[in-house]
Amino acid sequence: GAGVSQSPSNKVTEKGKDVELRCDPISGHTALYWYRQSLGQGLEFLIYFQGNSAPDKSGLPSDRFSAERTGGSVSTLTIQRTQQEDSAVYLCASSPGGSTALYGYTFGSGTRLTVV
Amino acid sequence: GESVGLHLPTLSVQEGDNSIINCAYSNSASDYFIWYKQESGKGPQFIIDIRSNMDKRQGQRVTVLLNKTVKHLSLQIAATQPGDSAVYFCAENSGGSNYKLTFGKGTLLTVNP
Numbered sequence: 001g002a003g004v005s006q007s008p009s010n011k012v013t014e015k016g017k018d019v020e021l022r023c024d025p026i027s028g029h030t031a032l033y034w035y036r037q038s039l040g041q042g043l044e045f046l047i048y049f050q051g052n053s054a055p056d057k058s059g060l061p062s063d064r065f066s067a068e069r070t071g072g073s074v075s076t077l078t079i080q081r082t083q084q085e086d087s088a089v090y091l092c093a094s095s096p097g098g099s100t101a102l103y104g105y106t107f108g109s110g111t112r113l114t115v116v
Numbered sequence: 117g118e119s120v121g122l123h124l125p126t127l128s129v130q131e132g133d134n135s136i137i138n139c140a141y142s143n144s145a146s147d148y149f150i151w152y153k154q155e156s157g158k159g160p161q162f163i164i165d166i167r168s169n170m171d172k173r174q175g176q177r178v179t180v181l182l183n184k185t186v187k188h189l190s191l192q193i194a195a196t197q198p199g200d201s202a203v204y205f206c207a208e209n210s211g212g213s214n215y216k217l218t219f220g221k222g223t224l225l226t227v228n229p
Contacts, residue, residue, distance in 0.1 A: 042219035091159050101215035107159030
């Protein structure tokens, strides 16, 4: 697609429920990232996918968080048993990957998650 | 852990003035830096980048300065316009990573007409 697409744009969920956030990267981009942006804060790295390589999950805050990327394209970030502190904007980005992974980072508009 | 930080959370300027947004970083191994602009309800948008082998880089109305001695980065916006109102983030490639970015907390720039 022309840009990184994320859905839903807004999600309100009850504490304890599971949520799934979706990211469609730019066509041809092999690198995909998830970041979290809490209110008034910068972006916090969560996870990185590059092609068929094992993802870097070092930023996932707890085992309630998981992500997968199917077919090297679409990615889903799942948060189980949501807590109020999970409320944030979840941003997905993609880039051409490989030696140019840092260049051409393009972000989606994010999913604003509110846990009530 | 090491992180990128900003000195001022808000900056208010008059239209037509120049704006300067500052950023301090602490990871001396980082060698690539980016400035992003984030408008309300949107994702961060790339503005300009600079590698550590440079101390200045210019774009259209924007200039990034890098002082590795004091680990300081700044973004200068010339002739600031109302459309420049946004949150500005600096980011570094975390300790020299070839894919991971560490972001500062952001500065809210407000341009008054």
